[in-house]
Amino acid sequence: MNALGIVKTAQLGGDVDAYCGKCKETREHVIAALNEKGGISRVQCRTCQSNHLFRERQTRTASPRTTAGTGRKGSAKEIDDSGPLRPYSMKERFNIGDRVEHVKFGIGVVVGVRSEKIDVKFGREMKILLHAG
Numbered sequence: 001m002n003a004l005g006i007v008k009t010a011q012l013g014g015d016v017d018a019y020c021g022k023c024k025e026t027r028e029h030v031i032a033a034l035n036e037k038g039g040i041s042r043v044q045c046r047t048c049q050s051n052h053l054f055r056e057r058q059t060r061t062a063s064p065r066t067t068a069g070t071g072r073k074g075s076a077k078e079i080d081d082s083g084p085l086r087p088y089s090m091k092e093r094f095n096i097g098d099r100v101e102h103v104k105f106g107i108g109v110v111v112g113v114r115s116e117k118i119d120v121k122f123g124r125e126m127k128i129l130l131h132a133g
């Protein structure tokens with residue numbers, strides 16, 4: 001260990017973890033050749049003895065799987081029910097897609113608007129409520 005924190009510099013005959021194309025895995029390799037910059041050029045796999053160009057250890061690129069748009073339940077047809085949740089009041093004005101919280105029926109989604117009436121789906125039940133259309 002030196003001041004720069006470098007534990008080991010590449011040197012011929014040294015060990016290095018590298019991806020082996022034959023083993024299809026990261027294996028321990030012996031450094032077989034160095035390039036002009038002092039980096040590792042060729043390595044020999046300790047497992048299968050194959051001599052190949054040095055490739056950096058394969059880093060698994062963590063790609064977070066986006067579940068957006070796939071996990072949607074087939075409820076309320078094509079109505080986008082991701083709108084804000086608002087308490088139901090007949091003095092309020094609602095639009096299709098709004099989520100309403102009704103004191104009696106619970107949480108529903110507005111699936112239809114007809115002037116002063118709204119069709120709200122509470123689970124499997126459809127209710128017609130008044131609003132300030």
Ligand SMILES: [Zn+2]
Pocket residue numbers: 020021022023024027045046047048049050
């Ligand atoms: Zn190998």
